[in-house]
Structures are given as structure tokens and as C-alpha cells.
Amino acid sequence: MRKTFQRQVILEELRATRDHPRAAELYARVRQRIPTVSFGTVYRNLRMLRDQGLIQELTLGDEASRWDGNHHLHYHFTCQACGQVQDLKVEPDFCWEAEVEQLTGLAITHHRAEFYGQCPDCLN
Ligand SMILES: [Zn+2]
Ligand SMILES: [Zn+2]
Numbered sequence: 001m002r003k004t005f006q007r008q009v010i011l012e013e014l015r016a017t018r019d020h021p022r023a024a025e026l027y028a029r030v031r032q033r034i035p036t037v038s039f040g041t042v043y044r045n046l047r048m049l050r051d052q053g054l055i056q057e058l059t060l061g062d063e064a065s066r067w068d069g070n071h072h073l074h075y076h077f078t079c080q081a082c083g084q085v086q087d088l089k090v091e092p093d094f095c096w097e098a099e100v101e102q103l104t105g106l107a108i109t110h111h112r113a114e115f116y117g118q119c120p121d122c123l124n
Contacts, residue, residue, distance in 0.1 A: 015069035020085040081122035
């Protein structure tokens with residue numbers, strides 16, 4: 001019962017934010033609602049929610065994973081100056097998958113695309 005509650009709070013906190021927090025950042029937010037929760041519990045539940053397909057783990061480069069409450073395919077932009085990760089308001093290109101299949105004969109199940117550059121704040 002208590003375990004289900006913890007998992008629910010973790011999912012709620014992750015779905016309430018658009019900033020793709022690292023586990024440590026999410027842990028700080030969850031602890032405001034459940035002071036007794038441990039980092040290990042938060043991390044274990046993140047992996048469980050990921051395995052259930054309810055959230056996404058973003059592995060961008062070699063830094064610590066970021067977590068995304070939106071499990072639908074969408075693209076991300078990472079600012080290489082300040083490190084913020086934001087969702088791109090660009091429709092995923094599923095035609096791409098058919099094109100790659102035709103060109104290569106491979107059976108594509110899904111794809112990922114990450115964009116990098118500088119955000120407006122860092123450009124100014
Ligand atoms: Zn930036
Ligand atoms: Zn996202």
C-alpha cells in the first residue's frame with residue numbers, strides 16, 4: 001500500500017514538470033511530500049515506471065539520466081551552454097521510419113532524435 005503510494009507520488013511529481021529532472025532533483029521534490037523516502041526508493045521506482053512504459057529515461061551523452069513523465073514519442077532540445085532540456089513542439093516524423101526501412105530492408109520498431117544547440121537565453 002505504502003509502496004504504491006510512493007510510486008504514485010513519484011509519477012505525479014514527474015508528470016507535473018516539463019524540465020526533465022535528474023533522479024537527484026526529483027528526489028528533492030518527492031521528499032517534500034514524503035520526508036521519509038530514500039533516494040534508493042525513488043531510483044528503484046523510476047526504473048520500475050520506465051519498465052512499465054509509463055515514463056521515459058533520457059540518456060543524453062554521458063551525463064546522469066534525465067526522466068520524462070511524457071511517455072509518448074517526442075523530440076528534445078539540449079542547450080549545450082546551460083544544459084537545460086526542453087520538449088520540441090515538432091511532430092515526430094514517422095515517415096522517416098518507413099523511408100529507412102525501404103532504404104535498408106531493416107524492420108524499424110521506433111526511433112529517437114535529439115537536437116543540440118543554444119537556447120535563446122544563452123544566445124543573448
Ligand atoms: Zn541555454
Ligand atoms: Zn520530454
